[in-house]
Amino acid sequence: MPTPLKNQPVPPKLRYAPVPLDDAPQVQGLLSRSGLGTLDPESLTSYMGRNDNWAGTTSTGAEVFVKHIGGSPQDSLSRFTRVTSFDRMLRSTAVAELHSPRLLAADEPSRTLAFDLLEDCRSGADLASDEEFDDALAERAGRLVAELHELPLGEYDVDDSLPPMPPMDSLQALPWQLFVNCSAAQLEAWGLMQSDQELLTALNGLRERELAATRRPSHCDLRLDQFLLSGETLLLTDWEEFRLADPARDVGGFAGEWLYRAVLGIPKALGAEERFGRSPSHEEVVGRGVEELDRLRPRVEAFCAGYRAVRPDLDAGFAVRAVGYAGWHLIERMLAGSAQRVRLGAVDRAAAGIGRTALLAPAASVTTLGLGGLS
Known part of the structure; x- marks a missing residue:
């Protein structure tokens, strides 16, 4: 378990010291191959979760959140594939409410994914704890989830x-x-x-x-902390269990x-x-x-x-x-x-x-x- 950073202000999501980049060379490799630059090890942070992750600004100025999907080879491949499968479906469909952090790069052999980092966001769990997840936001969440369930299948290969x-x-x-x-x-x-x-x-x-x-395209691990409010945009994240359900x-x-x-x-x-x-x-x-x-x-x-x-x-x-x-x-x-x-x-x-x-x-x-x- 990573150790919390000391003497740092606590944002809506708790931050932690990330796994050293020297112990995860796939992170810099993925970013540099994708033209996103490299991360400064001294300015990195990490968020609580079951996967090792790194967040920061790259040498090209890109704000990125990088996640390594751990677990057995077969389980990690399945979860990696579900994430990329959802991203392909979302990016090829016109939607009004269904938003998710943009996938910038992905490397299947190392099970590593890079997303846009949303620094100004708050999770739905944080909002609910502060009594700020109101009826209007809940109604928007309902529309978002319904749009997910209405995604056209087309020719996509989705886990069933x-x-x-x-x-x-x-x-x-x-x-x-x-x-x-x-x-x-x-x-x-x-x-x-x-x-x-x-x-x-x-x-x-x-x-x-x-x-x-x-069965319809479904998140299958829906919790309040999977919702993110960034400015006026409500997003849903963490698609490792995405499938037809x-x-x-x-x-x-x-x-x-x-x-x-x-x-x-x-x-x-x-x-x-x-x-x-x-x-x-x-x-x-x-x-x-x-x-x-x-x-x-x-x-x-x-x-x-x-x-x-x-x-x-x-x-x-x-x-x-x-x-x-x-x-x-x-x-x-x-x-x-x-x-x-x-x-x-x-x-x-x-x-x-x-x-x-x-x-x-x-x-x-x-x-x-x-x-x-x-x-």
Whole structure:
């Protein structure tokens, strides 16, 4: 894990010291071959993420963000190809709302990509944390995602493999490599899921409905931090999971993000009671959760309004599937949040419980989650 830079102002995205360029010669090689110049090692920075990355100004004055896609040879090639496949589709299509950082150069053998660096941008997660991801921005996000789902396929070769989540095989038994790398909290989470037959039945039902749905170009890893606001332009980034998939998955991901934020808001809303030494009752916890969801639901409703304005003709089961994906999103959040913990936390359990409820009764949760506009 790269170490944070010291004594530096913190922008909307946390910055880190990048991997030394001497240890990643493919970075300068890609930039120089592409006529972009070379990066100054002394002025580089890096952003938090699963891939090594470098950001800065080159000797030609270009502002670049360079990313190396790590992992096994086959997995990294698949993710690299999805990124370049999306870029080709986007650049050959006239769109009004669908924007993404421009891909400047790519090198398949080293799995290295160079993009325009957007220095003045803020992520959707940052905006939401500061209560600045409002209904108007959510409506624009809905239009953007709908335009993605309407991209014409043409002759493009787009990955049509099923998204890896939910991991149906691992819900039966964990592969050894995954097992030995799990934290104690993750093993606890997997155990809870594997022993919950109702949940497994619901996830199998969601997968069956997914297989029957018409597939469209989809992001398949939609989170608020994948949205970037640069000036007045809203962009979507990180296309490593891009493929042909059920478009309801992306809509459910967006709804799931706000549902998870409602869960995260419960401890904050109950903080006053806890500071005075009184533990809140179950009814108070549930009540606060309902209040938080009521407060945030308009973001999802605005997103759906923007989405429906671009894609008015949706299949009858679209909203119900979106609820199922939103429910899985919360369970996946539990898994991700437990990676460095010994025990599952209260917020993780609460998120998973709400996600489970959505998965078991998706039709009953459509309006509750703000997805009624898609019915």
